[in-house]
Amino acid sequence: MKKTIRLLALLFIPIAASQAADLPNILWLTSEDNGPHLGCYGDEYATTPSLDALAAKGMIYTRAISNAPVCAPARTTIISGMYPPSTGSEHMRSMTSLPAGYKMYPAYLRELGYYCTNSSKEDYNLRKEGEVWNAGGRQAHWKNRPDKKQPFFAIFNFTVCHESQIRKRPHTQVHDPAKVRVPAYHPDHPEVRKDWAQYYDKLTEMDKMVGAKLKELNDAGVADDTIVFYYGDHGSGMPRSKRWPFFSGLNVPLIVHVPEKWKHLAASDHKVGGSSDRRVGFIDLAPTLLSIAGKKPPAHMQGHAFMGKHEAPAQEYGYGFRGRMDERYDMVRSVVGKRYIYIRNYMPHKLYGQHVGYMFVTTTTQVWKRLYDEGKLNEAQSHFWKTKPAEELYDLEKDPDEVNNLVGSKKHQKVLDQMRQAHRDHVTQIRDVGFLPEGEIHSRSEGSTPYEMGHNEKKYPFKKIHAAADMASSMRNKDLPAITKLLDDADSAVRYWGALGLLMQEKAGVKKGHAKLLEALNDKSPYVRVIAAEALGKYGSKADVAKAVETLGQTADPIKNGCFPSMLAMNAIDHLDDKSKSLIPLIQSMPRTPENVDGRFKGYVGRLVETTLKELGASPKAQPKPKKKKDRKKDQKK
Numbered sequence: 001m002k003k004t005i006r007l008l009a010l011l012f013i014p015i016a017a018s019q020a021a022d023l024p025n026i027l028w029l030t031s032e033d034n035g036p037h038l039g040c041y042g043d044e045y046a047t048t049p050s051l052d053a054l055a056a057k058g059m060i061y062t063r064a065i066s067n068a069p070v071c072a073p074a075r076t077t078i079i080s081g082m083y084p085p086s087t088g089s090e091h092m093r094s095m096t097s098l099p100a101g102y103k104m105y106p107a108y109l110r111e112l113g114y115y116c117t118n119s120s121k122e123d124y125n126l127r128k129e130g131e132v133w134n135a136g137g138r139q140a141h142w143k144n145r146p147d148k149k150q151p152f153f154a155i156f157n158f159t160v161c162h163e164s165q166i167r168k169r170p171h172t173q174v175h176d177p178a179k180v181r182v183p184a185y186h187p188d189h190p191e192v193r194k195d196w197a198q199y200y201d202k203l204t205e206m207d208k209m210v211g212a213k214l215k216e217l218n219d220a221g222v223a224d225d226t227i228v229f230y231y232g233d234h235g236s237g238m239p240r241s242k243r244w245p246f247f248s249g250l251n252v253p254l255i256v257h258v259p260e261k262w263k264h265l266a267a268s269d270h271k272v273g274g275s276s277d278r279r280v281g282f283i284d285l286a287p288t289l290l291s292i293a294g295k296k297p298p299a300h301m302q303g304h305a306f307m308g309k310h311e312a313p314a315q316e317y318g319y320g321f322r323g324r325m326d327e328r329y330d331m332v333r334s335v336v337g338k339r340y341i342y343i344r345n346y347m348p349h350k351l352y353g354q355h356v357g358y359m360f361v362t363t364t365t366q367v368w369k370r371l372y373d374e375g376k377l378n379e380a381q382s383h384f385w386k387t388k389p390a391e392e393l394y395d396l397e398k399d400p401d402e403v404n405n406l407v408g409s410k411k412h413q414k415v416l417d418q419m420r421q422a423h424r425d426h427v428t429q430i431r432d433v434g435f436l437p438e439g440e441i442h443s444r445s446e447g448s449t450p451y452e453m454g455h456n457e458k459k460y461p462f463k464k465i466h467a468a469a470d471m472a473s474s475m476r477n478k479d480l481p482a483i484t485k486l487l488d489d490a491d492s493a494v495r496y497w498g499a500l501g502l503l504m505q506e507k508a509g510v511k512k513g514h515a516k517l518l519e520a521l522n523d524k525s526p527y528v529r530v531i532a533a534e535a536l537g538k539y540g541s542k543a544d545v546a547k548a549v550e551t552l553g554q555t556a557d558p559i560k561n562g563c564f565p566s567m568l569a570m571n572a573i574d575h576l577d578d579k580s581k582s583l584i585p586l587i588q589s590m591p592r593t594p595e596n597v598d599g600r601f602k603g604y605v606g607r608l609v610e611t612t613l614k615e616l617g618a619s620p621k622a623q624p625k626p627k628k629k630k631d632r633k634k635d636q637k638k
Helices: 002-021 049-057 071-080 105-111 190-220 260-265 282-292 363-373 379-385 410-430 438-443 450-454 462-472 477-488 492-504 506-512 514-520 526-539 542-555 563-575 577-589 604-615 629-637
Strands: 025-031 059-061 115-119 152-158 226-232 254-257 274-276 318-322 332-336 340-345 391-395
Touching: 025 190, 049 190, 049 226, 049 254, 071 105, 071 282, 105 115, 105 282, 152 190, 190 226, 190 363, 332 410, 340 410, 363 379, 391 410, 410 462, 438 450, 438 526, 438 563, 462 477, 462 492, 477 492, 477 506, 477 514, 492 506, 492 514, 492 526, 506 514, 506 526, 514 526, 514 542, 526 542, 526 563, 526 577, 542 563, 542 577, 563 577, 563 604, 577 604
Parallel strands: 025 152, 025 226, 059 274, 115 152
Antiparallel strands: 059 254, 226 254, 318 332, 332 340, 340 391
16 A cells, blocks of 8 residues: 555656646735836836836736735735635734635645745734745745746845835935925925935835846746736825725736746736736735636635636726724725725724824824814815715826715716625625624634634624614714614624714714613623713713723723723723823823734734823823822931
8 A cells, every 4th residue: 555655656746847847937026115106107206117127028007906005914915815804804913814724825836836935024914824935034035946947936025115214314315305296185395295205215226126136037047937026015105095095005016027938827918018907906916826827716715816727807896995003993995996996984983194103103194294283284185184984986087196085976976886886795795804893803703713703694693783884884863863773782793883873973973872872881892882981981971971981991901801992992092182181090000011912913002002191291101109298208317
């Protein structure tokens, strides 16, 4: 028997080697925090000769999106070929697992004979099971594969244009700030122009790195055997691009070059030196890789291959999402079409420009907010610092900066209806678990995974919860009686949306649901308690405020209550402004590092504590209690 197995193994080796020899090499060159601000995309201000040359012999995609407007969930989309709202991994630097048997795409490529390297960014919101890459880290390189005839899949990621680099000073300017095109939503201010100009300088530096990696292919004599992809990981690192699922935050450059030898694997609409407005996204990259390698993408992958043996039909829409961004909660979904983008804000009571600590390090953010506070901005520039409408619709041809919301336009009602329905169909199809409070994504999936929980009607009655969220966030006064009734539901997520719906409608909501909100302060769910407390604290009576503050204080400690209730409570405390001043001693003294969460996540409670104390005019550290007169006299005698 053992001899038979060895014989079969020996017979298999040349077959596998032969199959691998028939596969192209694939090189991914990726850059961080940049949109399609490149010469090949028609940007005359940009200096990107290497990428322009790649586009001249390849093809650019003008409607490519990252699905998520920030790094970790965007990369999570790529590695899994699944939408993070379906796997519970949409929130920034959260951590969940895929169901057993669902592999990250490099595992499939390795099974097909590829040597897979990643240099060097991962930052996934999904746990890696088993060995994913042959090699990772800064030294990982396709040149290091033991068998030089083995096909490779290699990633090189460039961080030089990351958000942190466009604000790094001192900096020697190359691009002239005076020639910058300032988008309509940004103030035309010298500091804003400097940041934009530095962003373009960093793109030029990144372009040189791309050129060096392409030269390596030529020098090694493998360029004719290598399909090359270049893309950015989401929109630019400037505020209102990164972190927001506008087109400005989702649209990425995507260039694909297919050598002559492998032209049969190119997209059906491939034109050398041309462009395509096909709606493609990060969700499609894993299926496309497998299709290029001749493997039919597994059924659980939710994207569509746009080239290769198993190319799928072009899709009408692409889909974006926004969940918690670092320490701030939000829920937004978007639909990108050929001409329009539709945005559904499920938490419209929250500002676009919530205070995310990392974003506020950028000079543009600071200047922009200061000018708003001083009343020096026009309507388009002020929009970012206000609350959101429930829905938005923008014409990307006539309004590329997305500042003229067409939801109220009778002329555009048909487009609005179509894209609204596309959104509803999409979240239903993928069983979007983002309608749960973040902590419940984890608690309801205990013993399995968020994806499996999301497909279990008993654990996650999607239709009922989505209907509650839809009604609660539509901001219709006539719905207040029905929204109030949601607080009687047996499902905690429905009650959560009931409390949110009353909070969103401010004084009218609290007045209508006052009795139910008071009852909700004792709800079994900490998430319902916190939202009810925020509503009463912001729009209730003095007695309501006292009860609300007490509830929030009891929930804020991340060790006693867990990280997710703590973060939600700290956000609510921050939103109460001076009404929460009585909690200053508690906030100063409470632990700031939660337990039992992914290491990347641990700083968020601390950021909320620091921001809240600063806004309340308090020291970030607990102050020693003032000594009594007797103690002071003792000190004087010493």
